[in-house]
Every structure is written in C-alpha cells, then in structure tokens.
Amino acid sequence: MFLALRDLRRGVRRFLLLGVVIALVAVLSTVLSALATGLVTDGISGLRALPFDRLALQEGAEATFSRSTLRGDALDRFEGVDGVEATPLGASFVNAASTSGGPNLDLALFGVAPDSFLVTRDDARGALSGEPGLVLASELEDQGVSVGDRYAISGSDLVLPVLGFTFAGTYGHAPIAFTSLDTWQQINFGGDPDERFSAVALSGGSDDDLAGPASEAGVELYTKSEAYAGSPGFTAETTTMTLIQGFLLVISAVVIGAFLTVLTVQRTRQIGLLKAMGASTSYIARDALGQMAILVSVATLCGVALGAVLVTIVGSGDVPVELNPTGTLGVAVSMIVVGLIGSAAALPRIVKVDPVIALGVEQ
C-alpha cells in the first residue's frame, strides 16, 4: 500500500467527505445498536433475571402470558419429573394508583409462590409470605416510591403496601413487581381464582425429560430466550431495529462503492500509468482496497467512539439506550466488512483500465 498510504496522507480533503459520511453512518449504527439493546433490556430484563430455564404456557399462547391460563393439573405433570423443579407463575400488567401521594405506576406484576425457586432472596420470601403486598423493581425507589406506600390495584378492590424493593428489571417496558401467587390470583380472578396462573416455570431437565409431561398437560415449552418474544412489542421492535441497521449497512456499502468507483474513474490515467510501469492488476487492486480498508476502519472507529459518547450522554436520561460491547463491536466489524464489499464494486473498473492510456492513447 505504498501509494495508498501517501495518497491518504496528502489527499486528506479528498477523502474527508467519504470519511465523514462513513463516520456518521457508524454513529447512527452505534446509537441504533444501543437503542436496540436498550429496548430489549426494557422489554425483557425482568423476565431474563428470573432463575428459570423454560416456561410452559397454554398451547397457542405464542409465549404471551395474557393468552395463557393454566391450572394445577398442568403443574402436577411436571412436579414428578426427576431433576426438574416446577412452580406456577402468574404474569399480567396492572395499573397501581398511589393512595399515599406517590407516583402512579404501570407494573408488570408477577405472582410467585414465596417458597419457590423463583424467589431467591430470603428477605423477599419473608415479605411475600406475610401480609399481601408488593415487592417492586429497585428503579421505582429512585422515582420516589417508598416502602409502606400503598397502591390501589386497578381491576380489583385490593390496596397493597410496598413491602420492599428487589433487582431492577422491566417486562414489556413496565417495571416489574412481585406479589404472592394468591394475591396475584385475587387481583386477576377475584374471589374465584380456581388455582389459575399464567405459566409453569421450570428449572432443570432436558427437552426429552419435559416433552412427555408437556404433551400430557397440553402446554407448549419455551426456552427463556424464546419466551422473550411474548413481551409486548418485543419482536416488532427488534425486527424494526435490525431492519434499520441492515438498511444502514446497505447504504454504507453503496456509498463506499460509489465513491471508490468515482475515484477509480478519476484515477483511470494513474491506474494506466501503474500498469504501464509493470504493476499487476492485483497490486493496484490491493492498493485501492487497502486504502478503503484504512479509510473505512478509521472513520468507523471514530464514528463508533462518537456514537458511544452520544449514547452515554443520552442514556443518562429516560431514553432506553444501553451500550453493549458485543453489539458495538459487531457494528464496527459489520461496517468495515460491508465497506470492503462496497469497495469491491470498483474492482472490475480497475481490471478494465488499459495501460495504453498512460501514453495518452485512447482505449
């Protein structure tokens, strides 16, 4: 890359425009990647933090808690399986209106058996085993909610106190809250709960171990990551973000390919000269691609760094963005790879240049 390096160093202004465009695309890609990660976290972090391996939901529920209602017989099928722990899980969205002057809350309310494997902290077990109440995600404490505040739960006559706070987490973009399964059933089914709940949370066991009981119980099994798809808007959001990122990458490739093609046309006589000097086509192609690789890499890394700074600034507010090292690295690598693919579009023109033009003879 003898020529490429010197060309870049002494022709900064010529390459500045493309470098800025690539850097801006990298900024946008980094912010979008952070937004995608943030939205995922906002959508499923509460569910992700629960210590289960699989969920069993009613057939046809498509991982959506609101479409699944199970009864005790479904739980019974799994309780006898060796090496498997099974516990009922209720999940629903509720509005909680403060009766003590605090903020009103939209909550993703999980009903859990206090002595089940889903409740790992002793203080939480103790709290959920006593009087009915709510254990809330810790970020609500930052929003001014305090232990002892009382909340009227919509759709029921219950007014529940805040018993304490647990790990931060959200589901369907609502902060999570835990209550005992009995209280959850009372909120959702009133005086006739009939042992109903949303899903069976399972820990341990293999697909083979669980397939039989699942079939007998008429339920479908979901791994934890499959269960994320049931979070409201999760699939649409991740698909949209992936599409936007994909389009950005395609745009990058087209812009870089177009730039290098124009540059190659401008350099036609120079390429002819190099060929007349005995440079092989591969030598010239390596030089051109190397130049683009350096330009795209530097511009991308600058863009990603700037994007990371922006995400950090924006992330301190309410926007759900989260820098994910793997995702950010993925953005950088994808941009560079796509840039090189775009650059390759100019290669046929390099091959076609006839060295006779070095002598001013038309091709």
Added chain:
Amino acid sequence: MTVPARRSEATRGAGSPVLAIDRVRVAYPDGPDTRVILDDVDLSVTAGELVVLTGPSGAGKSTLLTVAGLLRRPDSGEVTVAGTPTAGLSQRQRTKVRRDHVAFVYQSANLLPSLTAIEQLELVGHIHGEKASGTTARARSLLERVDLAGRADQLPVELSGGERQRVGIARALMASPSLLIADEPTASLDPERAGAVVELISEVTRSEGLATIVVAHDAWAEMHVDRRLHLDRGRLSEVGPPAGAAAQRA
C-alpha cells in the same frame, strides 16, 4: 512459456537487438472500413542506440510505441523484447516482461500527484518487490544523477516542468530497463529545458546501454540520435542519422 528474469548483462551488450519488431500490423475498424495504423512494420533497436521516430499527427507513432512497450498486442507480427518473443505470452507474462525490461518517459512526465520526487522512484522499486532500504538509496542516487538531489522531497506541483520531466527520466531508470520509450518528452518544455532533457536521455542511453526510442518533432533533437525513422500511413522508413550525430557521440 517461461519469462526470463530481469535484464542480464548479456542483453546489454552492444549490437544485441533489445527490441525486434517483425512484420507488425495494427488496424482499427473505421466505420464500414478498416484503417491500417501499422502496416507490416519492422524495427530493431540495439543496446546503446537512440532512435528518433517522427511523422505527422495520426501517423501511428504512439501506437508503435504502445506495441513496442508491450502495452498493446498487434493484430499480427512478433515483438521481441530482451530476447523474449511476446506474441504467445499471456497478459500476466507480458506485464512481467514490461516490468523487467521496459520503461517509459511521457510527454507530461505523468508523475503521481501524491508522491514526492523520491517516492516516484521508490514506487518503482515497490512494484518490483525490492526492499525499501536499497530502493531509497538507489532512488536518491538517481535523483542526484538528474541533478535533483535537493528536490527529493518536493511534490510534483512544487517542481518546474523541466524538473518534473527529469524526475520522470529518473523514475524510468529506476526500473533498470533494457528498453526506454519516450513519447515527445520535450513537447511541453521551453527550448532550454528541452535541450537539457534531450542531453539527459542521450547520456543515459549511452551510459546505461539502453535501447531508446523517442518520438519527437523537434528537429534539433535529432542531433543527438543514431537513427531517424519516419512513420507515415502505417509505413516506417529510415531517414538515416543526422549529419552531426557521429560528432555528437564522439
């Protein structure tokens, strides 16, 4: 077919035909007709010989240079460079023969705008796969030879027309060619600078034992040549050496 390595001392010897063009024909389609540019042209240039080619515009002088420099395949005939017949060679093999044995000096120097004078020469070493340390020393020495040691780090835009042309000649010598092809190298220079360039080409042809073909219009330049050839309507004819050539060489 194997391609010989770069020029050996054997091919430098006086009298060896470095370039042998045998019954070369080039024709272009011209509407419904065919326009013959080179019509069974024969030409032989030996080591240490400086040949000037003249002819009217459109006579095919540049085409002859592109054929001689292996930039273009003739429609028929054979071009032998440094003992290697090239008609049967692949494009890659022809490129290698050109890289190892042929160098060009252009009308407008054709320097690369982003390279300094010395880097123009180092690029040649890089294309030849030479080590950077040796290349730099040789490039510096060649720039000294063309009286540009003090301008080694200047970009083309910072050099005068004559200086650019001298860099172009040094760059050509950097390839250690057997065959030097110069296409109107003094056309864009004033008489004083043109004279210096002609002197330089003449001198390196003798001292390096190059076979040199120069396309030139300038009558005075012929004073420095061994043979004068005239190309017209595709036919090459020998006009003979100018009267003062022997005295010049002596």
